[in-house]
Amino acid sequence: MTRPARGTRVVLVEDHVLFSESLELALDLEGHDASSVSPTAFASSQALLSRVLRLRPQLVLLDLDLGALGDGRLLIAPLVEAGAEVVVVTAATDRTRWGECLALGARRVLPKSGSLNEILATIRRIERGLPVLASGERDALIALARQHSRERADARQRLERLTPREVEVLGRLMLGETVREIAVHFVVSEATVRTQVKSILAKLAVSSQIAAVGLANRAGWQPPGGAEGA
Known part of the structure; x- marks a missing residue:
């Protein structure tokens, strides 16, 4: 230089x-x-x-x-x-x-x-x-910075394991919606949403909805096609 x-x-x-x-x-x-x-x-x-x-x-x-x-x-x-x-x-x-x-x-x-x-x-x-x-x-x-990049890439790999419906559910959790509100939106039972949330937590290897939202935010992730605002 x-x-x-x-x-x-x-x-x-x-x-x-x-x-x-x-x-x-x-x-x-x-x-x-x-x-x-x-x-x-x-x-x-x-x-x-x-x-x-x-x-x-x-x-x-x-x-x-x-x-x-x-x-x-x-x-x-x-x-x-x-x-x-x-x-x-x-x-x-x-x-x-x-x-x-x-x-x-x-x-x-x-x-x-x-x-x-x-x-x-x-x-x-x-x-x-x-x-x-x-x-x-x-x-x-x-x-x-490199450690952060590795962690972000790992988080994105975990997020890619989610099904399309799990992506939508996580997007709504990121908006601050409750399980009940998500169930009303998708016209399903709260038990169905809880099952989906449990699957999301398992795939992301986190123990709470707050941790799942935090991981998505740290990864700079948004549901494809603006699904969280649908």
Whole structure:
């Protein structure tokens, strides 16, 4: 990966105007060529990415929350492949997501609750070819992300064992419906629904409805075809 020179071309991908303007001003005062790109101006993440790449950034300060465009993590790998250094600046506190960003090639993840000086110091270290994160911390965060990925894949495999009706029942449990409400909706007996719930718990290897819903949520699972809202 090429090392940025002094007067780095920095692109901020950020939709919070006040934060973006403050950071852009600080970067300008440091002698950088800074510009901002707001996700709200684009209809797709691909259009946003194309715009950022046309600016030929040496370093991108990337927010993870792209609003309607989704998760900023999707931009990390293509930006890195294009030769840009990526530093994620986010309000997200989930260290699993931080590790995923690092695994995708981001140099560092910084919290928005931190100081501008911390962001500027990180850029200076990147300019000088210095590490911006202790290797032990980087390794630990990436390991956490990979463990989460394995657990999520395992959860999805369990969810795939459910029958179409069990999928619908779990979807309604995720909406907070009771066994009685589910029975009324499907015009079956409560005993039938309880049997279906028991089967769901067995296939997911959990001991309660709350645990089943939690597993589905952690896996990012939604019933196919929006079954939970049918």
